[in-house]
Amino acid sequence: MSDSPSQVVETAGYDDYFNYSDADLIVKSSDGVSFKAYRVILEKSSSVLAARLLEQSTLPLSLTQSRSSELAQSPAAPTDGTATLPVLTLPEDASTIRSLFSVILPAPISLPPSFEHAVSVLVAAKKYKAEAALSILRAYLEKDIDRMVKHDDAFRAFCLAHNNGLLREALVPARIALDLPMTMEGLGDKLQYATGTSLHDMMDFRKRVQDHLSRSVNELRKSGELRTAWSHGCAHTLPGGTPGWIDEVLITMVDPSSIFPIFDQSRVYSALHNHVQKTNCQCCADVPAATKAIFWSAISLRMRTAISQAEEEFLSQRESPRQFEFPIPTGDLAIEVGPYHDCGTADVIIRSSDGKDFLVHKFILSSSSLVFRDMFSLQDVDSPAGTTSTVPVVEHSRVLGTLFSLLYLRSRPKIDSYDIALHLLATTQKYQMDGVTELIRYIVENQREPLLTLAREDLFRQYAFATRRSLAQEAKFLAMHTVDRFLTFKEIGDSLYYLEGPALYALLQYRKRCRDIIDSRLQSFINLTSPIALKLLEFSQQSITAQSRRYGVVDIEIRQCKSCIPHSNKPAWWHNLLSQLQKDVVSGARYPLIQLSSIQRRFYLALSAHLNKMPLCLVCATTYSSRGDQFCVALDKELKEAIKSVSAQLFL
Numbered sequence: 001m002s003d004s005p006s007q008v009v010e011t012a013g014y015d016d017y018f019n020y021s022d023a024d025l026i027v028k029s030s031d032g033v034s035f036k037a038y039r040v041i042l043e044k045s046s047s048v049l050a051a052r053l054l055e056q057s058t059l060p061l062s063l064t065q066s067r068s069s070e071l072a073q074s075p076a077a078p079t080d081g082t083a084t085l086p087v088l089t090l091p092e093d094a095s096t097i098r099s100l101f102s103v104i105l106p107a108p109i110s111l112p113p114s115f116e117h118a119v120s121v122l123v124a125a126k127k128y129k130a131e132a133a134l135s136i137l138r139a140y141l142e143k144d145i146d147r148m149v150k151h152d153d154a155f156r157a158f159c160l161a162h163n164n165g166l167l168r169e170a171l172v173p174a175r176i177a178l179d180l181p182m183t184m185e186g187l188g189d190k191l192q193y194a195t196g197t198s199l200h201d202m203m204d205f206r207k208r209v210q211d212h213l214s215r216s217v218n219e220l221r222k223s224g225e226l227r228t229a230w231s232h233g234c235a236h237t238l239p240g241g242t243p244g245w246i247d248e249v250l251i252t253m254v255d256p257s258s259i260f261p262i263f264d265q266s267r268v269y270s271a272l273h274n275h276v277q278k279t280n281c282q283c284c285a286d287v288p289a290a291t292k293a294i295f296w297s298a299i300s301l302r303m304r305t306a307i308s309q310a311e312e313e314f315l316s317q318r319e320s321p322r323q324f325e326f327p328i329p330t331g332d333l334a335i336e337v338g339p340y341h342d343c344g345t346a347d348v349i350i351r352s353s354d355g356k357d358f359l360v361h362k363f364i365l366s367s368s369s370l371v372f373r374d375m376f377s378l379q380d381v382d383s384p385a386g387t388t389s390t391v392p393v394v395e396h397s398r399v400l401g402t403l404f405s406l407l408y409l410r411s412r413p414k415i416d417s418y419d420i421a422l423h424l425l426a427t428t429q430k431y432q433m434d435g436v437t438e439l440i441r442y443i444v445e446n447q448r449e450p451l452l453t454l455a456r457e458d459l460f461r462q463y464a465f466a467t468r469r470s471l472a473q474e475a476k477f478l479a480m481h482t483v484d485r486f487l488t489f490k491e492i493g494d495s496l497y498y499l500e501g502p503a504l505y506a507l508l509q510y511r512k513r514c515r516d517i518i519d520s521r522l523q524s525f526i527n528l529t530s531p532i533a534l535k536l537l538e539f540s541q542q543s544i545t546a547q548s549r550r551y552g553v554v555d556i557e558i559r560q561c562k563s564c565i566p567h568s569n570k571p572a573w574w575h576n577l578l579s580q581l582q583k584d585v586v587s588g589a590r591y592p593l594i595q596l597s598s599i600q601r602r603f604y605l606a607l608s609a610h611l612n613k614m615p616l617c618l619v620c621a622t623t624y625s626s627r628g629d630q631f632c633v634a635l636d637k638e639l640k641e642a643i644k645s646v647s648a649q650l651f652l
Helices: 041-046 049-055 061-071 095-100 114-128 130-140 151-163 167-179 183-195 195-222 227-229 244-253 264-278 291-318 362-368 370-382 397-408 417-428 434-445 448-456 456-468 472-480 488-496 501-526 531-551 554-563 572-586 596-613 618-651
Strands: 024-026 032-035 087-089 346-352 355-358 387-390
Touching: 024 041, 032 041, 032 095, 041 049, 049 087, 061 291, 087 397, 095 114, 095 130, 114 167, 151 167, 151 183, 151 195, 167 195, 167 291, 195 227, 195 244, 195 291, 195 488, 195 501, 227 417, 244 264, 244 531, 264 291, 264 531, 346 362, 346 434, 355 362, 355 397, 355 456, 362 370, 362 397, 397 417, 397 434, 448 554, 456 501, 472 501, 501 572, 572 596, 596 618
Parallel strands: 024 087, 346 387
Antiparallel strands: 024 032, 346 355
């Protein structure tokens, strides 16, 4: 037998470590391992287990005996009579129960060997309200939990702890992740482990650290402490005496727009190396190691203080659980509630979440909704004839008012925001009102662009709503309209709270596929395989012929414009423009993709620069100036069609 429970081999049957001869209870794990335990100790240690045991003691005697008999027939059952003890079955596995019982029952402490195991044990302790056991486990894990979290796995570890409500433990990987770049592309498929709240809280913690560090670093820059420490005679110092390269490092370290780690020691030494190479500053090249240590200690002290302050704020503001709710669309009711109260034939009251009553007809709701039909059929069995029942629902009165205006056709439905449209679609889908769902989509289809124009700042939140409510068509549409936005945590902002990690990862993958197909289409323009590019070059050739007839010979600037690139019939400036557009697209999925306004602006800037250099280039001055808008619009249309095809492939 092993000396510690963590080394015990888990096999179906009785646990070899918790093998008390005078036990009065058997606890069975989800993987079939049984633990001999003391009932009174478990009851005193956990209020939840005490309630479970009390409930079990009230079960019929025959059921309790059958469970004990089943355990007694196990091949590994002991022969000391304990096989007939009452059995309590728990959903946790044997390793989790073993670690938890090691701090409850009289036994040596068994520390979890990994962060994942530690989370499962702490979650079990919280679940069973074993407060003393939870405190003991946290005290023992405090020194070892940093060792359990791998540096490149810190984000996933944070999500694991945070998703299970272990905020104190989540701060450990959050602290470790401070020296990791936090970008969508860098996280990649790790985003799938995250929830909206964990993503929001991770970025909120980093921002708090950055804010505290920024204030502290600014005080350091003004204090003269660095000037005293770095008094070796650098020739490139600021008026206060601090070397300029140090000041630049401190500024970039707390730059909120930086995608680099908040604190990275290598950046300091890299900046020192670049400073020496660029200025040949021998003083900084020969700086003593002790001076570097003083400088490093000054920054590290402020870093640790900033982290401690951010951790205190993080925990204090999250003591009470937060409720997840999408904001209710603002605005007036689509129709007044009053007319429904005047309807003497109404036979059911639908009460909204904000307490407004709608007197409606069961027949109309049942004919439109399978859910209401089944609900009313059950109510009719139990309710006396002639009574008006009240049905409370979770939908807001504005959503219900607009929905009922569609069902009763009393007035033109007032869908004046994409938020209300999404709430309506989610409601009709929930109640299986397929016909009404299609009607709402038809109405929104004719005014969709104006609705989105008014709510571009809410695109990511609306995308989150659509994905959470399984509105596939709307999710595709909204994803397509985010391609001209930065896909960064800063750009998404507070909408992170609503976005689930898998939905965000799907959006990132969608952007990558959009980037790839746009790259392919731009390459077809560069290779002159696109019909649009060939048409523009056809006009160019016609212009060359016309100019040749007019002047007798082709102007030298025209020939130069054509021959800037060997074996090509397109001007060099055009080739360079498309190549730069292509380079910008493939630079990263987090950057906005090409817009028509951007294409036109860059097209005419490139043409203007070319004509300033070669003012007699008549081909470019005539053909590309007069046909430039057509080319830009055609290119934008082709890229949008390409994006639409990607959307269908990704989400359907």
